[in-house]
Amino acid sequence: MGVMTQDEQRLACEIGLILQRLRRDKGWTQKTLAQRVAGGVNTTYIGKIERGDQLPSLKILLRLSQALEVSVGDFFYSPMAPPEDATSPVLHLEPLLQALRNRGIDGVALVRAVLDAVGQHVLVAPPRRVDQDAAAQAVRADGRVIPLPMSQHRSED
Incomplete structure (x- = not known):
């Protein structure tokens, strides 16, 4: 693997x-x-993984979680406090998704597995901007749409 970005290194x-x-x-x-x-x-x-010298693929994380008998989502819970208005733990996926984009990994199914594993009791914050072309490609490749929450202040026309 080449040089990791700051986000990849932190992750x-x-x-x-x-x-x-x-x-x-x-x-x-x-x-x-x-x-x-x-x-x-x-x-x-x-x-290398334990020292933070190696960012494992989602496939390896899935195998590690199976061996350890834990959810793959256990690797992605943030120790940060949730926002004041949140009633569920917060899962920060943006660094993970950015790392996947930077490495060119076509892992929609694995990302979905992570979301499915932790999604019931987790607030997933959408990214600040959405790459519509990449989202459309992911839907075509996977055949499943992952909905993002809409603002509750949306007016009906």
């Missing part, structure tokens, strides 16, 4: 710390986790 560090905590909660070594991951993962790779 890699957050995921690494969460992975390390989940692994230690099980009492597992990096080697034990590597052996339990479906399809196999190198122990060195686990170490």
Whole structure:
């Protein structure tokens, strides 16, 4: 992988710390986790993820979550306090989506799996701007529309 952007580096560090905590909660070594991951993962790779030196793909995160018996969404919860008007935990997806865009990953189905895994009790904040062409391409590729909340101040014409 090339040089990570600042957002990718922050996301890699957050995921690494969460992975390390989940692994230690099980009492597992990096080697034990590597052996339990479906399809196999190198122990060195686990170490790189935990140190924030490697931003894992969603496919690898899915395999890690299965081995750890947690939701893949557990890797994306923000430790930040939710907005005052929110009643649910906040999930900050913008850094994840930007990292996916920057790496050119065609992972609509995996992103949807993450959203499905955590979507019931999560406020998903839409991005400040939406790339309509990319959204249309994603819908054509996936065949499913992911609705974004509309403003409640919308007037009826």
